Structures are given as structure tokens and as C-alpha cells.
Amino acid sequence: MNLAERSSGKYKGQxxxxxxxxxxxxxxxxxxxxxxxxxNGAFQAxxxxxIEVKRMTK
Structure with a gap:
């Protein structure tokens, strides 16, 4: 599994x-x-x- 971060000098990516x-x-x-x-209700919450507070995408 490889993780990558897309960012530049102006913003930090996901x-x-x-x-x-x-x-x-x-x-x-x-x-x-x-x-x-x-x-699972805990994971749904x-x-x-x-999504609502951290403004992450679905």
C-alpha cells in the first residue's frame, strides 16, 4: 500500500x-x-x- 500527499508551497494536500x-x-x-x-453505527457517525466538521470528501 503506497500513500501519497499532493501539496505545494501554498497549501497542504490530502x-x-x-x-x-x-x-x-x-x-x-x-x-x-x-x-x-x-x-456499523460508530463508523457512520x-x-x-x-464530512461535516473536517470538510473531507466522501
Whole structure:
């Protein structure tokens, strides 16, 4: 799993997964988080907080 940050001198970017590395690992990580957001109330609340307060993208 490779992480990358897109930033410049004027702003600090977000850290995202790159398309490098193991694609199977990325796929399982995505579906695990998707499943947690679908069925777990604690993760739903944390996700809603990140979207509203921290202005993160979905």
C-alpha cells in the first residue's frame, strides 16, 4: 500500500492511496471500509463528523 500527499508551497494536500502497489490489497481495504460504513453505527457517525466538521470528501 503506497500513500501519497499532493501539496505545494501554498497549501497542504490530502493523503490518498496511489495506484502503485498491490491492487488486491487496495481492493480489500476499500471494500472493508465500505462494509464498515454500511453496517456499523460508530463508523457512520465518524464518517459524518469527518464530512461535516473536517470538510473531507466522501
Amino acid at each position: 493523503i490518498k492511496l496511489t495506484k502503485r502497489g498491490n491492487s488486491l490489497l487496495r481492493k480489500h481495504l476499500y471494500f472493508t471500509v465500505f462494509h464498515l460504513l454500511s453496517f 465518524m464518517h459524518a463528523h469527518n
